[in-house]
Amino acid sequence: MSPIKLVIIAGLLYLGYRLFISDWKKKKNKRKEDAEPKSVQDDQVEDVLVEDPVCHKLVPKQQAIRLKQRGTEGYNYFCSEECCNKFVSQTGEQE
Ligand SMILES: [Zn+2]
Structure with missing residues (x-):
């Protein structure tokens, strides 16, 4: 495997990781809002x-x-x- 390919793969993994984390944080925040007690x-x-x-x-x-x-x-x-x-x-x- 050439070093350039390694860098590209590492970059893609990093990007995927960042996307996954931000998406997961959004979901976590949304779940927090849903759990808010309601005075029904x-x-x-x-x-x-x-x-x-x-x-x-x-x-x-x-x-x-x-x-x-x-x-x-x-x-x-x-x-x-x-x-x-x-x-x-x-x-x-x-x-
Ligand atoms: Zn009456």
């Missing part, structure tokens, strides 16, 4: 059904009318303001 669950946590204490209908929590329970940290949920008002007049929760 936040909206779904609130998507639960709550029972209206007046008409006993199940309503999605996000759409329900919310009324704070007196003396507690809890809430009552209603399908409509009508039910909420009914509940208030029945129990005297609000003055």
Whole structure:
């Protein structure tokens, strides 16, 4: 094998090595981005059904009318303001 051929082969190997390394680094960075945690669950946590204490209908929590329970940290949920008002007049929760 002539020395010139050796140099060419060495150069090609070097180039291939450089390409391989940069490509591998790109892939590694991309994988890092993919692994980033995503906050997808936040909206779904609130998507639960709550029972209206007046008409006993199940309503999605996000759409329900919310009324704070007196003396507690809890809430009552209603399908409509009508039910909420009914509940208030029945129990005297609000003055
Ligand atoms: Zn109701």
